[in-house]
Amino acid sequence: MPHHITPTRLAVALPIIVLALAAFWPALFSSQNPLTGQPSEYLTAPSAHHWFGTDQFGRDVFARVIYGSFSTLSSAVLAVSVSLLLAIPAGLLAGLGSPRVERAIRACADIVLSIPEIFLSLSIITLIGPGAIHVALAVGISQTAGFVRMIHTEVARVQATEYMEAAIGIGGTFSQVVLRHVLPNSLTPALALASLRLGTAILAISTICFLGYGPPPPTPEWGLMITEGRDYLSTAWWITTFPGLAIIFSAWTASLVSHAIRSKP
Amino acid sequence: MIRYLFTRFLHALFVLWGAFTLSFVLLQVMPGDAVLVKFQDPELGLSPQQIADMRATYGADESAITQYAHVLGRTLHGNLGYSIETGLPVGQMLHAAYPTTLRLAIVSFTGALAFAAICCALAILLSGNPVGRYLAAAIGAIPGITSGIPVFWLEIVAIQLVSFHWKLIPVVGLSGWSAVLLPGLALAIPISAPLAQVFMAAAHRVEALPFIDVLRARGVSPLRILYAHILPNALPPTLTVSGLVFGEILAGAVVTETVFGLDGLGQLAQQAVASQDVAVLQAIILISVSGFVSIGFASEIIQPLLDPRIGRSARQRKY
Numbered sequence: 328m329p330h331h332i333t334p335t336r337l338a339v340a341l342p343i344i345v346l347a348l349a350a351f352w353p354a355l356f357s358s359q360n361p362l363t364g365q366p367s368e369y370l371t372a373p374s375a376h377h378w379f380g381t382d383q384f385g386r387d388v389f390a391r392v393i394y395g396s397f398s399t400l401s402s403a404v405l406a407v408s409v410s411l412l413l414a415i416p417a418g419l420l421a422g423l424g425s426p427r428v429e430r431a432i433r434a435c436a437d438i439v440l441s442i443p444e445i446f447l448s449l450s451i452i453t454l455i456g457p458g459a460i461h462v463a464l465a466v467g468i469s470q471t472a473g474f475v476r477m478i479h480t481e482v483a484r485v486q487a488t489e490y491m492e493a494a495i496g497i498g499g500t501f502s503q504v505v506l507r508h509v510l511p512n513s514l515t516p517a518l519a520l521a522s523l524r525l526g527t528a529i530l531a532i533s534t535i536c537f538l539g540y541g542p543p544p545p546t547p548e549w550g551l552m553i554t555e556g557r558d559y560l561s562t563a564w565w566i567t568t569f570p571g572l573a574i575i576f577s578a579w580t581a582s583l584v585s586h587a588i589r590s591k592p
Numbered sequence: 593m594i595r596y597l598f599t600r601f602l603h604a605l606f607v608l609w610g611a612f613t614l615s616f617v618l619l620q621v622m623p624g625d626a627v628l629v630k631f632q633d634p635e636l637g638l639s640p641q642q643i644a645d646m647r648a649t650y651g652a653d654e655s656a657i658t659q660y661a662h663v664l665g666r667t668l669h670g671n672l673g674y675s676i677e678t679g680l681p682v683g684q685m686l687h688a689a690y691p692t693t694l695r696l697a698i699v700s701f702t703g704a705l706a707f708a709a710i711c712c713a714l715a716i717l718l719s720g721n722p723v724g725r726y727l728a729a730a731i732g733a734i735p736g737i738t739s740g741i742p743v744f745w746l747e748i749v750a751i752q753l754v755s756f757h758w759k760l761i762p763v764v765g766l767s768g769w770s771a772v773l774l775p776g777l778a779l780a781i782p783i784s785a786p787l788a789q790v791f792m793a794a795a796h797r798v799e800a801l802p803f804i805d806v807l808r809a810r811g812v813s814p815l816r817i818l819y820a821h822i823l824p825n826a827l828p829p830t831l832t833v834s835g836l837v838f839g840e841i842l843a844g845a846v847v848t849e850t851v852f853g854l855d856g857l858g859q860l861a862q863q864a865v866a867s868q869d870v871a872v873l874q875a876i877i878l879i880s881v882s883g884f885v886s887i888g889f890a891s892e893i894i895q896p897l898l899d900p901r902i903g904r905s906a907r908q909r910k911y
């Protein structure tokens with residue numbers, strides 16, 4: 328596989344690098360404190376000193392957007408990991424198990440998929456309570472059924488191939504065949520879906536945080552920042568606008584990655 | 593065909609029952625039931641005896657199996673129980689809330705379909721032109737971007753621009769259809785993304801078919817080919833994602849009704865989560881699943897009528 332840098336790869340890699348740096352090294356982008364502001368400088372419009380302006384407490388909105396990336400992105404990664412962790416065994420079992428097991432798992436997936444994801448996540452939050460990690464878990468569990476269905480289809484596809492027949496024919500044991508052939512060959516579509524779902528997870532998480540079930544204030548979280556800025560809508564547009572653009576940017580990056588994985592030869 | 597529809601119907605009923613059971617397990621079999629959570633608050637000054645009486649009234653003191661049988665039984669009789677928060681029958685609350693959500697759904701679905709059709713028509717018309725090609729590619733990229741826009745943010749921006757800046761539609765004091773116009777159109781933009789994607793892909797497939805070449809050779813105008821031949825043929829596959837769109841509209845309703853202060857099912861669900869009002873939340877889940885299942889069932893019936901080729905393959909398809 329060639330590893331040289333092409334313009335397309337650079338175009339995909341750049342937003343990821345920016346997001347990763349913002350999440351893990353926020354001080355690189357902003358020297359201002361996201362939690363404490365200067366009360367005298369409240370609700371100032373974007374300027375050279377405060378790129379995205381300041382909020383009602385005089386906190387720098389740019390710093391809050393940068394520091395907020397860790398909360399949203401780590402929750403989204405946790406959510407998708409939870410879905411994958413739950414869905415891989417279920418999907419493999421559905422693809423490799425007896426027809427009865429397959430039917431049972433498909434039926435469960437059908438049931439879960441019939442409930443709108445937001446109601447499922449909100450029900451889980453009713454059960455386990457609000458908070459950053461709980462939101463990630465709720466979103467992850469709600470997205471699992473879609474992954475199960477996709478992995479099941481992939482496993483079934485790989486199973487029907489001739490190299491699988493050959494692998495079993497030359498005397499490969501069950502676990503060898505699964506680990507060497509079924510898993511790696513089902514992985515690319517699973518990764519493409521995972522990165523696509525990273526984008527929907529970012530949207531779902533910020534929506535639930537916007538509704539007020541995420542981390543409590545004064546945590547810098549994009550959805551929560553938009554809730555807090557709503558009261559200043561008519562006078563200070565910058566408090567709500569910039570966190571929203573950050574959400575769009577990260578969701579769009581996730582879809583870019585998914586596209587790049589799928590179009591890989 | 594009848595036999596096929598009958599199995600689909602049984603499957604739909606099974607999914608409905610499963611979703612009901614799942615929501616029961618999630619919401620009502622939690623440690624520290626809703627009645628306990630609500631009335632344990634020391635400020636209410638209720639004695640343990642009174643709380644026990646309350647729990648007996650709501651049936652919270654029985655075993656999970658008994659409760660399940662009871663809830664399933666009364667739901668089958670059309671009784672959705674009582675709200676713990678307001679004390680009103682859940683059926684009555686839903687009856688008061690559904691018209692707003694229905695209007696919102698109609699406006700946003702119509703808007704989304706119109707937006708998808710416009711994107712699709714422009715993409716097809718422009719793709720024939722060497723310069724317009726790039727514009728068509730840009731239009732093709734629009735759904736990918738709009739699907740990443742958070743609904744709540746878009747609506748806040750819409751209020752900011754339309755209501756505060758341009759002063760076109762007031763935010764408060766509206767009722768009926770005028771109250772859902774701005775929210776519905778704002779919701780339509782992200783909702784249209786999946787519709788536009790499928791619509792454009794289907795239209796490009798239709799455009800490549802030989803009968804379009806025949807029409808062109810006979811000198812039919814490109815505009816007429818578009819609206820009389822390509823768009824009608826691309827519509828049936830687009831409607832297959834309507835189940836997905838239904839879910840997105842409901843999810844959007846939760847946020848939209850909160851942002852615009854509309855008292856529909858979405859806001860009811862939001863408040864039910866905040867106050868742990870399980871009977872209300874469960875009823876809303878039941879309604880949305882019935883909607884989802886009915887849409888799937890309806891599209892299953894309509895699709896073969898619109899396109900006879902689909903009927904043949906659907907019957908052969910393994911469930």
